[in-house]
Every structure is written in structure tokens, then in C-alpha cells.
Amino acid sequence: MARPGVGGFKYFVGIDSLAQVATREDRVCVLNILGGESSLVTPVSHAFSGGNVVFGTSPGRGGQKLKTTAGDIPVFNAVREGLDAGLRFNTGVVYLPPGGVRDGVAELARVNPDIRKIVIVTEKVSVHDAREVRAIGQSNRIDIFGANGLGVADSWNRVRIGGALGGDQPEESLQRGSIAILSTSPRPSSRSP
């Protein structure tokens, strides 16, 4: 049976409070975990969030590990291998280059029945692929954050998923407060008036 969305929207929305955007219980799989940006950012996020990254993927580099201060993160060739190894996650983070994002989202949606949220950090995803990513999210009842996202974080519970909010010292910037910040980080995508 299809997972019901929360009320009041004409399209599927799976979370109904800010507290569910990034939780301490979320288990994360990072696609292209050994890429240039991810290999710098993911260890910081992992340590800040109490070790929430279950595994990552990097085709052709399965068997390697990404070292972090909170323990090594195993790397598999593909999501299915990680699941076959008994690992489970509900949140995907996509660090793939723009041309691979749509396929990465399809992999997460198709292979892992437990997936609930996908955070896409990649910039410059084409409109064509964004259309299909959106449709995959809707038809599989998955909340999608991004693309061109800064990731999501909860300063109260010390969780950072995808992106580099707070840089390499998130505890400096991600401090408890009473205002939720939603940033679109606008790029100059058209001529200014």
C-alpha cells in the first residue's frame, strides 16, 4: 500500500514537522562518497551526527573505507551490495556529478524499499533530469531536498545530512536557536534587472 503523505498538499509530502527534516535516528547512505567534495565533507558530518552514515557507494572502488574520527565508513560498488551486506538506511545523500544524479535517485528509490528522504547536493542538474527526479520522488513517496542543496541540519540534536553547513567546524555555526532557516542560495541564473 502506498505510503500516505501528510495532509494539505496536492502532491506527496512525507514529513509534517521541521523536527523530521534531519533526525538523530536517520541512517544515511552517501552516493559517490569518495568524490572530491564528499570525501572532505562526509567525515565531518558523520562525526558531528554521532556516526549516522551507514555506508557509501563508489562504483569500482567497493571494499575501500572512508576514514573518519567516528570510525571508518564502508564503501560498496552499489547500493544493493550494501543492503546485501545487511546494512539499512532511510536517507540517501547524492554527491554524484550532474549527469549521474537522476540515475542515483532512481537507484535509491528502486533498490531500497526503506528510503524516505534524499538530499541532493549537486549543482547544475538539468531541468530534464530534475523533472524526472521530482516524478520519481512523487511516485515512490520520497521527500527530495535539492538539487543544488546545502544539505539539512538540526542544531538542537546535532545532525547534519549532506552538504557542508558550518564548514569543517559545524558546531561553531550550528548552534541552538529558535528560528528555522530555509536558504535557496540563489545563483545568478538570469540577468539582473
Next chain:
Amino acid sequence: MQLAGMLHGARLLRFVGFPCPEVLGPDATEAEIKALIERHGMVFVKPVFKGAIGKKGKAGLIGRAKDLATALREKERLFFAEHRVGNTVAKAQGVTFEAAVPAQHEVYFSISDSTRFRAPTVTLTHHGGVDIEELGKGQIAEVPFEALTGLKAFVIANALSDLKAPRELISPLVQHLPRLWELVHDFGMTTLELNPIRMRPDGRGRLLPVACDFKCGFDRDDPRWERLGLPDHLFAADQSEFETEINQLRTHQGQSDVYVINPKGTILAPTFGGGANSLVTEVLGDDAIISSDFGGNPPYEKMRAVAHICFKHWLAQSNVLFLIGGKSNNTDIFVTFRAMADALRDFFSTHGPTPLYVVLGRGGPNLVRGMGALRDTVEALGLPYRFFGFDSAISEVVNYAQAADRWMKAGGRELVAQRLGLRKTG
């Protein structure tokens, strides 16, 4: 990246088998034009503009001819016609000769991605041939559809039923319109508009939709448009020489999304991050020369190359070089500032010194080392400067840059020039 008109539009429509009138380009011979008129009774003569500019009919820029002499007169009138819509001015580079399509019905059709429906959406009406904005809400159907399954015949059928369109229109439109989705989705388009589609009767009275005008936009982040083999010069009108040069460095990591705001501005402001860009662009207004976002942790070589191009085009006229961004998440400040400092030094060696006030506001990894690298350079070049760290509000730093620009305009530029040995002291 926009494309308008039937010269190239007809070729794109043929990719998906959508009917369009016979079209001749600017290099058509008199014999070809005469034969076209004989086959169809009348031709429309339309100027060819680069990019997309509308309201040509209302501006009297569409000629019609039933004989060769008139067609040639219209060609002469329209070949280099100028057209102004608001602040946009376009100059024609040639004309097309398009066979007239006899019809009783005109249809408007477009596909675009709707932020309202958060899905690809068709807009359709059988009251076409006019500005869509002039029609009442009940005369237009706006229908979202699934991107994965695409635009299907039933979506068109339902929309036409809702519009209570004449029965004779429904079957031909249901058969032909869905194939336009393939053109949009498979070739990197963001939008497609056909207005009008004229419904031409065949010998037995059945109607055939014929696209009589064409407008589309392409997503420059999507290489699928290159499959069409369109000539590069079609999109050259969209960019200045500076933008063309800098966009050659474009990658998916950014740093090359740069636009000219005012080619006569006095503040050259390479900004880091979308937030800083928005604030600076809005507050500086016409004083800013470019709008940019150099965030995203650019490597040294790329940052230096981008800065080199910016300086080459704009530094000589700038009063203030304003490097501004928030506290970066992962951009290495030392790397970016060292690259920009080296590009600045290169410029002074190649082109000679230029009076300049350097203002900087930034935070992030390796900030102090980055500031140190830039300070060493501007001091060696003899330029006045003021640096602000991440504890200074960006808005205050912007105010300081504007004050520096005013000071330069009020005689400061002369003083700096004297200090650089560019003018004799009076």
C-alpha cells in the same frame, strides 16, 4: 538560450513529425520565392531575429505578398529591421518566406515546467493567434502531467473537452500535440510555444494542425540540445564578449555564472555565494559591473583564469575591486585569494598600474592566510585597501565599498593615480 521563428523551428518540428508550412530562408532565389507563391497563393515575409523577441505582428514587421514584386519589396523593408519591445532591441539579419496556411481555427499551445503544479504543464486554447494574456481564464486549459510517462493523448483530449473546443479540432490535436513533448524533453528544452497552430483543412475537410510560429528556450545545463546540430551563432546574441569568454570555463562546479549588469559601472565585485551575490547586486545597483558567484571551492587555476578574464575586461574602468562573501562552508579562502592576488599582479605587469581601491569582506577556512596573501600583493602594488572578517555584517561592508567608490569619484582616483606615478601632481 532562446530560439524563435520558423527558419530553424520548422527543422526542429520535422524531428518529431509535426506539420509546418513550407519555409524559405534569406538566401532563397527569386525563382524559389515565385514558385512558393504559385503553390500557396500567398507568403508571409518575416524578419529573422537572434534569440526570442515577440510582438512582431503588432509592430508591422510581418509582410504578406501574393506576387514576387511585393515579396521582394517586403524583403528589402524587413531584412535589417529593428524591433524594440520594452528595453530589448533586436536587429534582423535576414527574412523568411513562409507559405500561408488557410484556416478557420487557430490554436495556442505551450509546454513548460510549472512552479505552481511542480510538474511539466501544457497550456492550450483553441482561441489562439492572440497574446495568451488577453484571454479569459475559462478560455485556457493549463494541465500538468507526469514527467516519467510524458504528455499523452488523453491529457490533450481532456483539456479540449474542458474547453468545449469544436469537435473537429479534437482528433487532429490529440494525434499531433503529444509528440511535441519528445521535442521538449529529449532535446534539452525548458519551454516550447507554438502560436498560432493553424488548422488547415485537407481535400476531404479533415483538419491538420500546422505550426505557423515557433519559440523555445533551451537549458544550458543540458547537453541534449547539442543533438540538434544548431549553429552556435544562434545563441551569440544572449551573451556579451566577456560572458562568452568566461563561460568557456564553465563546469558543473560553478564559478563561471557571470553576467554583466552595467558595462559602465565602477565597482568590480567578484562575489562568493548566492546570498552575497543577491545582497551585493541589489544594493550596489548600477555601480556594479558584473553579477557573479565564485563560491563552490574553486581550484587555484580556475579562480586565477576567471579573475584574469574579469580584470582584463573591467579593471581599468573600476574604482573599487570588491571581494565579498559570507563565511564559507568549504571554499578555501587562501586558495581563492592567492589566485585573485596573482591575477591582479599579472594585470599590473601586463597592462600597467590602474588606480584602484580594494575592499574585502570574507570568512571561512584559511581566512587569515588568504588575507595575508592579498595584503602582500596590494601593498606591493601600492593600492589602498580595507579588509573585513566574518564578524563584520556584509551589509556594512557593502556600505564601505560604496563609500570608497564615492571617494574615488570625488578625487580619490586622482590621488591613487598620483601615488602610482600615473599623473603629475598638480
